[in-house]
Amino acid sequence: xxxxxxxxxxxxxxxxxxxxxxxxxxxxxxxxxxxxxxxxxxxxxxxxxxxxxxxxxxxxxxxxxxxxxxxxxxxxxxxxxxxxxxxxxx
Amino acid sequence: xxxxxxxxxxxxxxxxxxxxxxxxxxxxxxxxxxxxxxxxxxxxxxxxxxxxxxxxxxxxxxxxxxxxxxxxxxxxxxxxxxxxxxxxxxxxxxxxxxxxxxxxxxxxxxxxxxxxxxxxxxxxxxxxxxxxxxxxxxxxxxxxxxxxxxxx
Numbered sequence: 033x034x035x036x037x038x039x040x041x042x043x044x045x046x047x048x049x050x051x052x053x054x055x056x057x058x059x060x061x062x063x064x065x066x067x068x069x070x071x072x073x074x075x076x077x078x079x080x081x082x083x084x085x086x087x088x089x090x091x092x093x094x095x096x097x098x099x100x101x102x103x104x105x106x107x108x109x110x111x112x113x114x115x116x117x118x119x120x121x122x
Numbered sequence: 123x124x125x126x127x128x129x130x131x132x133x134x135x136x137x138x139x140x141x142x143x144x145x146x147x148x149x150x151x152x153x154x155x156x157x158x159x160x161x162x163x164x165x166x167x168x169x170x171x172x173x174x175x176x177x178x179x180x181x182x183x184x185x186x187x188x189x190x191x192x193x194x195x196x197x198x199x200x201x202x203x204x205x206x207x208x209x210x211x212x213x214x215x216x217x218x219x220x221x222x223x224x225x226x227x228x229x230x231x232x233x234x235x236x237x238x239x240x241x242x243x244x245x246x247x248x249x250x251x252x253x254x255x256x257x258x259x260x261x262x263x264x265x266x267x268x269x270x271x272x273x274x
Contacts (some may be wrong), residue, residue: 076158
């Protein structure tokens with residue numbers, strides 16, 4: 033799937049110059065730049081994910097359902113049927 | 123990039139009470155996805171909030187104090203998702219395409235409008251769907267929308 037984006041004319045000219053210098057299509061240059069950026073962000077992302085997982089572990093501990101409850105989230109539409117019409121009212 | 127369904131978000135919170143093999147595989151896969159690659163749409167956040175605050179307490183007959191704890195946990199989870207995941211807004215074209223999907227399945231293999239929006243959002247952006255709902259992934263398959271599921 034291809035998407036169009038708008039960039040500042042100066043950025044486009046720089047992209048054109050880089051692509052010409054490297055003798056590569058502009059799209060390929062953009063792809064490679066994005067990949068490089070993504071790689072640089074990986075370490076930070078891993079750290080952030082670990083922080084998120086720690087945060088979630090604390091939250092999950094606070095959830096208390098009645099003893100013996102087993103949850104099945106594979107068909108939550110079925111669970112919505114437990115609501116009476118009035119449950120949607122404030 | 124993975125578009126997360128409501129059941130994936132709910133399952134994350136209700137982890138202690140949902141430990142079947144299939145759910146564990148979904149959870150394991152979710153844990154391998156960086157937060158930036160987790161896409162959460164505005165309407166899914168709405169459905170998630172209603173499910174956690176209105177449906178779960180009723181469905182599982184929760185006591186008032188347990189319900190209040192769940193409300194606090196859901197609020198904190200919502201805020202974290204919005205802060206750290208990639209948000210996706212519903213555009214006019216996504217809504218229009220969702221209506222086509224909804225009408226297509228109105229009489230055979232019914233799916234609700236939220237699910238139609240979900241499929242339309244994934245289709246418009248080329249996202250891979252992450253959902254435990256087998257009805258939804260069956261429709262995704264028909265519409266040639268990518269989805270992840272554990273190998274059987």
